[in-house]
Amino acid sequence: MKRKVLFLCTGNSCRSQMAEAIVNEYHGKLWEAHSAGTKPAGHVHPMTLKTLAEIGGHHQGRSKGVDEFQGVDFDLIITVCDDAAKDCPVWLGKGKRVHLGFPDPAAALGSNEEIYDIFCQVRDEIFVKVPALLKQHED
DSSP states (O other), X not given: OOEEEEEEESSSSSHHHHHHHHXXXXXXXXXXXXXXXXXXXXXXXXXXXXXXXXXXXXXXXXXXXXXXXTTOOOSEEEEEETTHHHHSOOOOSSSEEEEEEEOOGGGOOSOHHHHHHHHHHHXXXXXXXXXXXXXXXXX
């Protein structure tokens, strides 16, 4: 049976969306991933979609709030915002909570190329660190 993971952040437009898509695309045999935000942006950032497509990831999510998952049990809840204590909620549902912070690419400044490079760096970090963390929680 698949284990369930929820990625939490603030806007649910970049980091948590990347993590959800990467897990479902590359680790979907063992894990079912979802994502949500405390203050959902209402959209997935276009550079998030572009960076995922670049590695063959098929994004199927949308920006959503944590309240959509009330009453849903997860095996693991991973906060991906660095300011988790302030911006991400205390998860009151079932599941072990772990923090794995990544910089917010939506807050990046510079030219479009420089900002896109930051999106790619964050995606690449997520691609390596999230599966390693999930592996630690496969019983």
